Amino acid sequence: MDAIDAIRKRRSVRRFTDKPVSDADIEELCRLGLLAPTDSMSQAWSIIVVRDAKKRAAFADLIVRGGARYFEMMRPPAEGASPEEHRKACEEYAATVMETYPKVPAWLVGLRVPRTSPGDGSAYEPVIRDANMISVGFMFENMMVAARAKGLGTVATVFHLLVEDEFRALMELPDHVEAPVVSPLGYPEEFPTSLPPALKKIKRHWTTLVHDDAWGNPRG
Numbered sequence: 001m002d003a004i005d006a007i008r009k010r011r012s013v014r015r016f017t018d019k020p021v022s023d024a025d026i027e028e029l030c031r032l033g034l035l036a037p038t039d040s041m042s043q044a045w046s047i048i049v050v051r052d053a054k055k056r057a058a059f060a061d062l063i064v065r066g067g068a069r070y071f072e073m074m075r076p077p078a079e080g081a082s083p084e085e086h087r088k089a090c091e092e093y094a095a096t097v098m099e100t101y102p103k104v105p106a107w108l109v110g111l112r113v114p115r116t117s118p119g120d121g122s123a124y125e126p127v128i129r130d131a132n133m134i135s136v137g138f139m140f141e142n143m144m145v146a147a148r149a150k151g152l153g154t155v156a157t158v159f160h161l162l163v164e165d166e167f168r169a170l171m172e173l174p175d176h177v178e179a180p181v182v183s184p185l186g187y188p189e190e191f192p193t194s195l196p197p198a199l200k201k202i203k204r205h206w207t208t209l210v211h212d213d214a215w216g217n218p219r220g
Ligand SMILES: Cc1cc2nc3c(=O)[nH]c(=O)nc-3n(C[C@H](O)[C@H](O)[C@H](O)COP(=O)(O)O)c2cc1C
Pocket: 010, 011, 012, 013, 014, 155, 156, 157, 158, 159, 181, 195, 199
């Protein structure tokens, strides 16, 4: 599969089999990730590959619980549902949509590791942080596209940020390291060929998002 095909066919995967992923494939994904552009060659990034069975189980549990909190915030409660009923419904929903997460063979964690930040609270700090974060995003996208080309599924995930203290403890992160994005990595039950209907409905046509020469001239 060429790069254009892999970009086109990458879709967020949320149902996985327990088929193992080879060490060689994981190593290649990491190395391809780390070929992404990085601000000032700062390489203000690292990756944690989680394969240990106990850690994976704890990871999946944490993501599902973080997801439940996210849904609790974002999804409207059913009519007449009490806050407690809404919370329970969101926990059940999270457990259902991420039902296969406990058997995912590996997790990837994208890290920002500041290396060039002056650390003096200067006006450049936010600029450098943004540049570092963008680089981590590029790295992760490289890995997700390369995974797709290998028949492997991923989904950029931020649910860990809703249970961040527990997540940081599990990954033993030092205070200066941030983990903006994680992903399960495994063979999908099947690759989604299109977006779910609810997302399809809200997907903007590309022509409305491309402006010529200046803001205000969208193509559609
Ligand atoms: C920064 C970022 C964070 C995301 N966080 C989550 C998440 O926490 N859980 C999840 O299931 N999907 C998450 N997604 C996946 C998006 O929902 C998904 O990319 C989007 O709906 C488009 O679908 P596609 O990836 O199949 O094109 C995230 C995507 C991005 C880029």
